[in-house]
Amino acid sequence: MLTLVAGLVLFLGAHSARIFAEGWRAAMIASVGDKPFKGVYSLVSIAGFVLVVVGYGLARQSPVVMWSQPPVWTRHLAALLTLLAFVLVAAAYVPGNQLKAKLHHPMILGVKVWAVAHLLANNTLADLVLFGSFLLWAVLDFRAARQRDRAQGTVYPAGSVPRTAVAVVAGAVAWAVFAFWLHRALIGVSPMGV
Structure with a gap:
């Protein structure tokens, strides 16, 4: 640890x-x-x-088990939340999309969602330390980023529907590749049960 x-x-x-x-x-x-x-x-x-x-x-x-194994539905919810997290991270890098225009810091929000998803579906001390730390960091970082935006008068340009679609598709494809193949190869756990 x-x-x-x-x-x-x-x-x-x-x-x-x-x-x-x-x-x-x-x-x-x-x-x-x-x-x-x-x-x-x-x-x-x-x-x-x-x-x-x-x-x-x-x-x-x-592993140091902190609580009983979460119900199966938490894994399904975690999969859905991580899909959202991947879309948010993609939105941080696709210029001119509406998600970034509206949320301003979609990558940090993506980290928050990713951390919450993993806290819901896991039950060990290592999970709590890892994902809890990232969640706390993301909450503090988002707050600091929003304060900087206000102090500097940052204005985010309006995004377009086609660029938003690119962010959503890129995030969904990256999520699918990670969820169905890379998570098992890199982490040793298959979140989709395949």
Whole structure:
């Protein structure tokens, strides 16, 4: 569990600079430059991600069950929620879509939905630590991002229906590939029972 926690501290810590230390972040970028800052940020993030993956894998070998196995319907709800999460993440990268115009930070919302889905369908301490940490981070990050938008007067351009359709289809296809094949290959669990 210590490896998982260390990974979460590194990964989410690096991704929390804009939540808790915006001034420090801006000063560091001004001091060392944008590219060196992003380089160190990327290295810390990658190291954290690797530790999260390894730590979660180790924790799954000796699971600490927190509550009884959730009912089967929670897995179906989790599948539906993760579909929504994939669409939201895709909307963050498809320019000019209505989801981004309306929600402003769809990727962070996608992380929230992904975390909630996994908390509903899983019951171990490692799940609670991993997905609970991501949910807490996403709640705080969304709040900070919305505050920055208000402070800077950020206006999001209206999106178009065709670009929104691209985001929805891209997210749905990515979800299907992950849910039916990659989740089992990478995580060792088949969420769709295949």
